[in-house]
Amino acid sequence: MQFSFQQGGWGASLADKLVRKCDVLNRGFSGYNTRWAKIILPRLIRKGNSLDIPVAVTIFFGANDSALKDENPKQHIPLEEYAANLKSMVQYLKSVDIPENRVILITPTPLCETAWEKECIIQGCKLNRLNSVVGEYANACLQVAQDCGTDVLDLWTLMQ
Numbered sequence: 001m002q003f004s005f006q007q008g009g010w011g012a013s014l015a016d017k018l019v020r021k022c023d024v025l026n027r028g029f030s031g032y033n034t035r036w037a038k039i040i041l042p043r044l045i046r047k048g049n050s051l052d053i054p055v056a057v058t059i060f061f062g063a064n065d066s067a068l069k070d071e072n073p074k075q076h077i078p079l080e081e082y083a084a085n086l087k088s089m090v091q092y093l094k095s096v097d098i099p100e101n102r103v104i105l106i107t108p109t110p111l112c113e114t115a116w117e118k119e120c121i122i123q124g125c126k127l128n129r130l131n132s133v134v135g136e137y138a139n140a141c142l143q144v145a146q147d148c149g150t151d152v153l154d155l156w157t158l159m160q
């Protein structure tokens with residue numbers, strides 16, 4: 001997310017598509033999981049006046065949360081906590097007047113294990129994420145969207 005506004009990034013493309021319609025703000029923090037994001041969210045989005053209410057807020061987590069506990073304990077978040085953290089962020093947004101119908105959850109994308117393993121080796125570690133595990137977090141994200149009544153962009157399915 002943090003780097004999505006770089007040249008050719010999806011954030012930059014989105015901002016370009018929506019030019020003259022709305023501003024696209026990037027509040028991505030590379031490497032963050034839902035536990036850390038939940039803590040900083042109140043510093044990123046505060047209650048404003050009615051003119052400041054965002055048209056839409058996207059919440060895009062799961063890639064880092066789903067890192068394997070044994071191989072990457074710093075980023076790993078248990079599945080149940082991941083779902084609870086997503087719900088908590090939706091509830092926080094509601095408390096600052098951003099209702100669930102303005103929130104879009106985005107599932108994590110599928111993981112190319114061979115490409116990621118090469119990255120891990122460069123970093124001096126073993127493969128620390130598995131596509132099948134990411135899929136469990138994507139399903140949990142879909143469930144949270146259903147429970148909370150938000151829209152959801154199912155990149156897990158769309159990018160298979």
Ligand SMILES: CCCCCCCCCCCCCCCCOC[C@H](COP(=O)(O)O)OC(C)=O
Pocket residue numbers: 001002003010014028029030031032056058063064104109153155
């Ligand atoms: C209002 C309409 C919103 C539409 C949003 C459209 C979103 C399109 C998204 C395309 C996504 C492309 C693939 C992104 C892959 C992201 O992977 C992220 C993870 C975690 O990275 P980070 O955020 O830096 O921690 O990447 C890795 C390597 O784990």
